[in-house]
Amino acid sequence: xxxxxxxxxxxxxxxVTGVSSHPGKFGFVTLHNLLSCGYQGEVFAVGRENGTVLDxxxxxxxxxxxxxAAELLVVCTPVSANEEILRAAxxxxxxxxxxxxxGYSEAGDEGAAAEARLVDVANELDLxxxxxxxxxxxxxxxxxxxxxxxxxxxxxxxxxxxxSGNFVSxxxxxxxxxxxxxxxxxxxxxxxxxxxxxxxxxxADDPQTTVxxxxxxxxxxxxxxxxxxREITMRMPxxxxxxxxxxxxxxxxxxxxxxxxSNDRIFDGMAQQAGMVRATNIESAFEAAATFATQPLPSxxxxxxxxxxxxxxxxxxxxxxxxxxxxxxxLPDDLLTAIDxxxxxxxxxNNPVDLAAGETRDTIPELLDMVAGxxxxxxxxxxxxxxxxNTAAMTRRGPFYPGHGLERIVGFHDRQxxxxxxxxxxxxxxxxxxxxxxxxxxVTQPDNPMVAAxxxxxxxxxxxxxxxxxxxxxxxxxxxxxxxxx
Amino acid sequence: xxxxxxxxxxxxVAKSGITVSEWATATDPNSAxxxxxxxGFPVAIKLCGNTITHKTERGLVKLSLTSDDDVRVxxxxxxxxxxxxxxxxxxxxxxxxxxxxxxxxxxxxxxQFGPCVMLGIGGVLAEVFADVAFRLAPLDRLDAHELIExxxxxxxxxxxxxxxxxxxxxLIDILCALGALSDDPTIVxxxxxxxIVVDGLPVAVxxxxxxx
Numbered sequence: 001x002x003x004x005x006x007x008x009x010x011x012x013x014x015x016v017t018g019v020s021s022h023p024g025k026f027g028f029v030t031l032h033n034l035l036s037c038g039y040q041g042e043v044f045a046v047g048r049e050n051g052t053v054l055d056x057x058x059x060x061x062x063x064x065x066x067x068x069a070a071e072l073l074v075v076c077t078p079v080s081a082n083e084e085i086l087r088a089a090x091x092x093x094x095x096x097x098x099x100x101x102x103g104y105s106e107a108g109d110e111g112a113a114a115e116a117r118l119v120d121v122a123n124e125l126d127l128x129x130x131x132x133x134x135x136x137x138x139x140x141x142x143x144x145x146x147x148x149x150x151x152x153x154x155x156x157x158x159x160x161x162x163x164s165g166n167f168v169s170x171x172x173x174x175x176x177x178x179x180x181x182x183x184x185x186x187x188x189x190x191x192x193x194x195x196x197x198x199x200x201x202x203x204a205d206d207p208q209t210t211v212x213x214x215x216x217x218x219x220x221x222x223x224x225x226x227x228x229x230r231e232i233t234m235r236m237p238x239x240x241x242x243x244x245x246x247x248x249x250x251x252x253x254x255x256x257x258x259x260x261x262s263n264d265r266i267f268d269g270m271a272q273q274a275g276m277v278r279a280t281n282i283e284s285a286f287e288a289a290a291t292f293a294t295q296p297l298p299s300x301x302x303x304x305x306x307x308x309x310x311x312x313x314x315x316x317x318x319x320x321x322x323x324x325x326x327x328x329x330x331l332p333d334d335l336l337t338a339i340d341x342x343x344x345x346x347x348x349x350n351n352p353v354d355l356a357a358g359e360t361r362d363t364i365p366e367l368l369d370m371v372a373g374x375x376x377x378x379x380x381x382x383x384x385x386x387x388x389x390n391t392a393a394m395t396r397r398g399p400f401y402p403g404h405g406l407e408r409i410v411g412f413h414d415r416q417x418x419x420x421x422x423x424x425x426x427x428x429x430x431x432x433x434x435x436x437x438x439x440x441x442x443v444t445q446p447d448n449p450m451v452a453a454x455x456x457x458x459x460x461x462x463x464x465x466x467x468x469x470x471x472x473x474x475x476x477x478x479x480x481x482x483x484x485x486x
Numbered sequence: 487x488x489x490x491x492x493x494x495x496x497x498x499v500a501k502s503g504i505t506v507s508e509w510a511t512a513t514d515p516n517s518a519x520x521x522x523x524x525x526g527f528p529v530a531i532k533l534c535g536n537t538i539t540h541k542t543e544r545g546l547v548k549l550s551l552t553s554d555d556d557v558r559v560x561x562x563x564x565x566x567x568x569x570x571x572x573x574x575x576x577x578x579x580x581x582x583x584x585x586x587x588x589x590x591x592x593x594x595x596x597x598q599f600g601p602c603v604m605l606g607i608g609g610v611l612a613e614v615f616a617d618v619a620f621r622l623a624p625l626d627r628l629d630a631h632e633l634i635e636x637x638x639x640x641x642x643x644x645x646x647x648x649x650x651x652x653x654x655x656x657l658i659d660i661l662c663a664l665g666a667l668s669d670d671p672t673i674v675x676x677x678x679x680x681x682i683v684v685d686g687l688p689v690a691v692x693x694x695x696x697x698x
Contacts (some may be wrong), residue, residue: 203599222598226622256679257592260618266596269620273629324640352601484628 002201003194007095008128009139009184011072012041013063014146015094016075017085018101019047019058026100026148027076028053028134030203031402034074037152038143044070061088067266068093074136074146079103079114081120090125097122099132100148105190106133119193134189135165138172140182141208147187156181156458157293159203161196162215163188164243170214170282171289179455180290185209195220197228204236211292212238213285226270233275234485237292237478240276241285275481277474284470291471295434297479300378302329303472304371305352308359310382313352314379316438316465325477332376333381338473342366352383357468361416365423372427372435379434379476380427385420386441388413388448414449421453421461428459436472438462487674487696492534492541492578495693499676502663505656506690507682509580515561521579522557528582530691532559533564535575541695550582583689586647588680589657591688593623593664595675601668603630603661608680609641623665630661631671650686657688672698 005282006160014034018027027047031054034043042063047058054316062085064072068098073089075082078101079483086097104115113131122129130137140155153175162168165187175182183206186199203209212232219225242264272277277292279285299313303320305328307313320328331351339353342363353371355363364385372380392413395406421437428435441448442461454461462468490498495620496506508525512518518538522529533546546567548560561577568575588608599622606618619636621629633645634657644650651661660681667673674696681688 096682219598222596223622226599230609256590257677259605259613260590260616261594261596261602261620263598264597265618266602266620269602269633270599270622271688272632272667324635391495420493441512479631485633 003128003198005096005128005194005199005202008098008130008137008186009192010142011070011096011143011144013044013070014039014041014072014144015044015046015062015070015089016074016146017046017062018078019045019053019056019080021053021245024444025076029078029148030074030100032145033145033150034150035353037145039145040143040295042069048425058476063088064429065089065092067442071095073097075099075101075132076148077101079111083117085125086121086125089185090127093443094127096128096130098130098137098146099136099189100134100136101131102133104132115190115192122193129193130186131189132192134187135168137184137186139180139184139208140368151176151183154181155247156183157208157210158182158213159199159206159209159211159257160185160213161188161199161203162186163191163196163217164215165189167215167241167282171286174290178286178290178460179470180294180458180460183210192485195385197225197232200232200238201228202306209357210236211289212236213289213326214238215282217239217243217245222270226274229276230274233478234482237319238276238280239278239285239289239292239474240271241282241457242271271381272481275485277478279474280409284467287462287467287471288459288474291434292478293438293476294459295352295436295475296429296432297482298355298378298434298472298476299479299483301325301327301476301480302376302378303327303469304374304377304380305363306367306371306380306382307352307354308364308387309354310359310384312383312465313354316383316469317352319469321464323473323481325473326469329376332374335371335374338370340366364420367437368420368423368427369430372431372433377433379472380424380436381423381465381472382435382437383465385437386417386439386445386448389417389449389451390441390445393445417448417450418453421450421457424454425457425459434460434472434475436460436468438465438468440464487698489536489539490695490697491536491576492532492693493576493693494536495676496690497691498695499663499667499678499690502667504660504663504678504690504693504694505687507580507583509578513562514577515558515565518561518577518579518588519554519557521553523530523554524526525579525581528552529557530580531560531564532578532579532580533568533572533575534677534690535572537571538572538575541692580691581602583682583684583691585683585685586649587642587652587683589683589688590618590677590679591660591664591681592678593668593673593676595668601665603633603668605633605637605657605661605665607637607642612679621661621665625662625665627658627662630658630665633661651682652683652688653686654688660688660690673683674698
């Protein structure tokens with residue numbers, strides 16, 4: 001049975017220890033963040049100063065906590081105080097503890113002994129113990145921001161569990177930038193009692209979470225991790241980025257096999273076998289998770305590329321062709337015939353479907369639906385949108401606007417961009433296939449109406465075709481792994 | 487870690503269903519000639535013993551011998567190269583497997599993940615290119631299939647220089663057999679290096695088992 005972590009991520013009430021009036025201290029910052037992000041439960045502060053902090057009365061001790069009012073305890077007090085705090089908190093109905101405080105096993109033998117005692121106390125009291133030495137947890141769907149750092153990401157479907165707190169922040173930053181939200185995040189810290197596999201197991205059963213995203217550096221029980229994760233991945237995709245991938249660690253063995261057995265190669269084999277989706281860096285890990293969270297799984301490797309014009313289609317076709325998990329499908333005859341009727345003869349008549357700027361107002365929405373609906377096509381990459389919106393922006397900022405009849409064309413361009421973005425999402429939903437929109441405007445001009453409209457459909461606007469292809473390839477690989485085992 | 491002789495290693499892996507090239511042991515040049523004649527030329531002769539591991543580096547492998555005289559000379563040379571550290575030795579005569587493609591496969595025990603099966607592109611540059619992949623043992627046929635697909639040089643598996651594609655089912659058999667051998671706790675590692683692809687079928691022409 002997976003450990004029940006609901007009192008960690010959806011607590012009825014939170015209490016913070018170590019609260020002081022110093023705005024630079026962890027206790028203050030945690031209290032501030034808990035009170036600032038929309039959490040609806042009660043929040044309690046415990047500290048040594050009388051009076052209030054952030055208008056919140058400060059309780060002198062945890063014994064003053066109303067019984068059962070807080071399920072989650074966030075510990076910002078130093079090591080020496082914490083075993084007693086855990087006992088007092090459990091007596092007042094606390095079920096889960098996040099220990100933000102450091103000074104434990106990361107700090108040497110004495111800290112390691114204190115950490116072992118903390119685990120014993122938590123086990124004795126049947127408390128969920130997260131951390132110590134972690135940055136905190138968030139649950140955006142319930143407005144819970146129990147962490148000592150920014151930012152607080154928008155709510156979504158990605159469950160983050162990381163062995164580095166700073167990469168939790170990195171994923172949260174990408175979430176804020178892209179508006180693809182997060183369901184839960186946890187900085188596992190020293191993971192004394194609750195590890196990455198525990199979080200992923202709970203995420204797999206969590207209705208708010210549809211994909212796990214984790215950063216791993218080291219595993220203490222690799223085999224057990226493997227056995228647990230391959231059960232999880234049957235229910236939920238898990239994206240992993242592994243730190244320390246280049247460390248040597250060849251086995252001391254007489255065999256050639258041993259000489260070739262680097263840590264990374266074995267980790268990679270383990271990850272593939274367990275159905276984990278391995279990304280090579282933090283950005284692509286987030287984008288893969290964001291894609292799992294917002295797109296249907298492809299039912300095969302076949303990709304069709306749609307582009308309005310230019311070299312986008314060519315380089316994307318190259319990327320798809322070179323990708324081991326994707327195939328550039330030959331354009332089916334019936335689609336060729338149908339598209340011939342929609343476009344002037346200069347279009348590419350092949351995959352990529354390059355419109356060669358021959359489209360009229362309804363061409364792109366109609367094409368998106370038509371190609372996504374075709375049985376030979378498993379996913380669609382749409383390129384070259386945003387040009388009209390970009391033109392409109394230049395016109396709007398120019399010296400002749402308003403006037404000269406420019407308002408009408410600017411409005412038309414902006415509306416068209418929104419239609420394209422909405423059509424891509426609608427085609428994806430109607431036909432249950434991934435339809436990815438990629439444009440550098442996602443970062444160079446995030447207020448472009450196409451980019452904004454893609455985000456309003458709760459999807460990622462990929463900042464390049466390469467990145468869309470990378471994410472799509474990871475989806476295709478996971479889908480194939482899972483199909484083979486169903 | 488102690489190792490089994492090539493003869494004992496071959497016997498152990500063959501018992502688990504792995505195809506090894508035809509072989510026999512001989513104690514002297516005359517019996518090596520008899521064994522060679524019985525299996526047909528050309529043959530390979532190697533020095534074989536419990537402590538002999540890096541045979542090629544020590545010049546203890548004589549390949550493509552085509553006559554009685556070749557075999558006799560090679561046998562005498564190998565026996566003369568024996569050092570006191572080698573302990574008890576004998577000669578191992580085997581047929582020359584003919585094929586241009588080589589794989590390396592094996593089993594290791596990783597301190598973190600336990601027993602792991604490896605498959606890689608073989609040959610003298612195997613450790614330079616390091617086109618290898620791993621799966622945790624034991625593996626099922628699907629795991630083994632995906633392990634094969636993890637190799638970078640997929641073209642090696644197809645039709646190659648007039649030879650048929652590698653029989654993937656046969657390769658899967660070998661990988662699964664290696665994985666199953668991990669059940670024996672006395673086995674520390676296994677090398678099948680190389681597996682030569684003969685008419686599409688991978689055949690182990692050398693085996694090294696490390697044991698506790």
